[in-house]
Amino acid sequence: MNPSLLPVLPCMCASFRRTSRALTQLYDQALRPLGLRATQFTILQALSLAGEVSQGQLGEMLAMDSTTLTRTLEIMGRHGWIAERRGADRRERRLRLAKAGETQFKRALPVWEKVQSRLRHKMGEQTWKNLLQLTNQVTDLITTQGDSI
Numbered sequence: 001m002n003p004s005l006l007p008v009l010p011c012m013c014a015s016f017r018r019t020s021r022a023l024t025q026l027y028d029q030a031l032r033p034l035g036l037r038a039t040q041f042t043i044l045q046a047l048s049l050a051g052e053v054s055q056g057q058l059g060e061m062l063a064m065d066s067t068t069l070t071r072t073l074e075i076m077g078r079h080g081w082i083a084e085r086r087g088a089d090r091r092e093r094r095l096r097l098a099k100a101g102e103t104q105f106k107r108a109l110p111v112w113e114k115v116q117s118r119l120r121h122k123m124g125e126q127t128w129k130n131l132l133q134l135t136n137q138v139t140d141l142i143t144t145q146g147d148s149i
Contacts, residue, residue: 016138030115034108035079039072041112044081044097044105052096054087063143076101 009015027038046061047053053061059069073095076082081101087094097105120128142149 026119027112027115030111031108034104034111036104036108040076040081041105041108043069043072043076044101044108045112047082047095047097047101048105052094055093055095058095060143063139079104 009018024038027041031038031041042062043058046058050058050061055066055069055073058064059066062069073082077084079100080098081104083096083098083101085094086092123131
């Protein structure tokens with residue numbers, strides 16, 4: 001669709017969700033030859049940065065609901081990308097990248113970096129930085145003060 005034909009959505013949620021869907025489609029298309037989806041790459045990236053975390057902590061880091069996260073982790077576990085162990089509490093799941101997950105993440109990084117670079121170039125460096133800062137600020141505001149907004 002021609003960008004000029006996209007209506008300006010007055011709802012913050014609708015605008016972010018539309019942008020999120022468009023970005024997800026772009027990254028999915030780039031990662032598809034590797035058998036990877038953008039959501040899976042995000043989890044690999046988060047675990048690469050965080051090391052071992054509980055499933056609850058991972059969900060909080062990604063602002064992801066438990067059902068969606070569990071379903072995605074099950075798929076990733078079948079691929080051998082995620083290593084899991086029980087925490088001190090038997091209900092707690094501790095997650096980290098398995099060797100195969102590290103390998104998959106390293107294979108996907110150049111593809112991801114290429115998409116990042118193309119977007120950054122098209123948007124301009126300052127707009128890129130501002131948008132990253134803004135999206136992180138909105139996420140932080142909502143996840144820390146959600147009920148009081």
